[in-house]
Amino acid sequence: MPLVTLTIRNGKTASFKSSVLDAVHRALVASGVPETDRFHRVLELEGDDFRYDPAYPDLSSPRTDDFVLIEILLSVGRSVKVKKKILADIIEGIAHAPGLDPEQVMVVFKETAWENWSFAGGRQIHV
Template sequence: MPLITITSHKGRTAEQKQAIGEAIHASIVTAGVPAGDRFQRFLDLDPESFIYDKFYPDLEIGRSANFIIIEILFSVGRSVKVKRKILELLVCKMKELEFSPEDVFVSFQETAWENWSFAKGELIHI
């Protein structure tokens, strides 16, 4: 069960957020996540609350105000090969939404299966 957090500047429309969410979800489904397993949250921040280096690490073009951070929290066990596949497809889909690759920051985070409770306080993966 991935939990996706998308952080960016305020001002995106509901339609833009839906398209971003669809791009992310399609990318992780290719890695074996069930299509119905979708949990996403958008954090919209004022510029003074969203601080980042425009050129780290050695970007030539630099990040714009369109910069977005995508945090993907899922259970342990996905290989580097799978993560690269997700990244490749995600960057491609974000380009289709007119994002520069320099504006797409992705962080994979993993947690043990026993750390998930989908509902009712039940740990279903133990």
């Protein structure tokens, strides 16, 4: 039940956005998320509205306008091992297509309790 938010600078192509989101989705599916459980959104911001340090904490090359922030909201219960695998799969996928330097990718996992999800009609299917 992940909700994926991709935040990028304005001006990226539809192909770029799709490639990033496809890589994230493949990684989530590989971890056990159903193929049809795809809820993604893209936030495109102007430079003044998307600010970040070019080097924090220890990048080997500075962040550029290609920097992407991927937030994955998911239900609690996944182990650190599973999250590390998802992260590795995302980075591998994004490096392949759209060919993004892994130093330009920040991923944040956010967890919420199962009872905080209602997909439609006010039904909570996991409580």
